[in-house]
Amino acid sequence: MPKQRPEPLDDELTERPSKSQLKREMHALQALGETLIAMQPAERARFPLSDDMLRAIDETARIRSHEGRRRHMQYVGKLIRKEDLAAIQAVFDGIEQEKQQRDHAFHRLEKWRDRLIDEGDPAAEQWLTEHPDTDRQTLRQLIRNAQRERDQDKPPASARKLFKFLRDTVQL
Template sequence: MAKKKKPIDEDIIIISKSEQKRDHHELQDLAEVLANFNVNQRSTLPLDEELLAALRLADKIRGKHDAYARNLRFVAKQIATLDVEAIKFGIEKIKNRHTIAAFQSSKIEELRDNLIADASQIEPLLSEHEALERQKLRQLVRNASKEVKAEKPAKSYKELFKYLKDCVTFE
């Protein structure tokens, strides 16, 4: 005689044990990445004080294999209580900071060249970025375009780049 099956409530999501293990291993890998970061890099991430204390302990016991592994499992459990996606985003930002800086630098160079070629682009730029000063920007663009036309050393050209780099941010 077959056993009667109980009706399964459709609101409950059943996660297989192997999927739980995969998720836990992913959190452990994330904990190891965090443990390999230095204190300054960790400070930029959205981590709570208890997790930071556990990571400081991991730094101290790195040479003791079993204790270090146990501590990383604890760190993984702590990470599970936080916003994992925000932490992953912060880690990617740290890992790709050179790529991001190169991208921003090329965008600023392109913006500078466009301003020198066409000074009418100053007004839309000023409306997008309130940190820019109208008079200073116009003066730098005017001087840089004169230098480019006269083929002089690019003093204002470099100053314009530095000013834009300081005031304009790209997301």
Template sequence: MNIVGDSEHFKQPFDHDEEYVSRAETKREIAIYQELGKQLVALSKSQINKLELDELLYDNVLKAKTIRINTEAYRRHLQYIGKIMRNVDIEALQADLKNVLNQNRNESSKLNVAEKTKDALLSGGDNAIQALIEQHPELDRQKLRQLVRQTNKELTKKPDEASKSATELVKYLRTEIAE
């Protein structure tokens, strides 16, 4: 039996080329860049400022925030951001992005700790203040007592409204208690 065709005719250019990258692999890589671009666009401006982005990428990420989502222009702009990101060190950017997102989790956990401490101070009075100062000697006893007293006064007058002193107390606790 004779096979029609020569095996040399059926060889592809990528059969012997080690550096050949298929179109499908290129498209997967581009999709990764675009997904990372979407994550960058979803960040707030202060978070974007914390990242070390080159000027072109930074400007285009901020510009994407002005374009309405679910439009063709937004999709094309994300593609352009993906194209720009081909020249960026992706591993370093992903590590920076992870740090920025984790930093926000730490901030929210600090806020939760400060809120719980505030509630304990409001319900515990001077004994709670004393216990807190024993744990954190850097705190100012007089300022704590004053803020707790003002917060209790405001909450007895208007229990439905947010207390300005309570907000100040939480801010003070967040900045002073280092964990």
């Protein structure tokens, strides 16, 4: 007669994640570490990272061997487990929100540029009303050049200059 195993308690089943789940979590932490390593030092400074973690990130730059880098990334993943993941995620969320706001502002400027080129002076007057510190003469010259390029089916170099001028005016 085969040995009968004792029935596991429900608590044991729900508390312990599977080995596969643990591996997925470790890979996710390693990916987070790779993201932090890929950032510029100024961006990375926004994150609440321990000194050990910062040293490990800086050390990554000098590792050239593929296998050495793989092992080091495992070490970085191990160190990240000790970090405050909620605070790190909050910084990532803030960065993503800033990016979305910047993208939205760029889309608004693109719409303004297209409207200025399509409508001409009436749109320019409205732009100047909303942004009185804009150089009127430069704005109108860029609009005329962009309209001329559009009418002659030339590449939109002046439209790009107009966009850059608008971006500099609103200081994005």
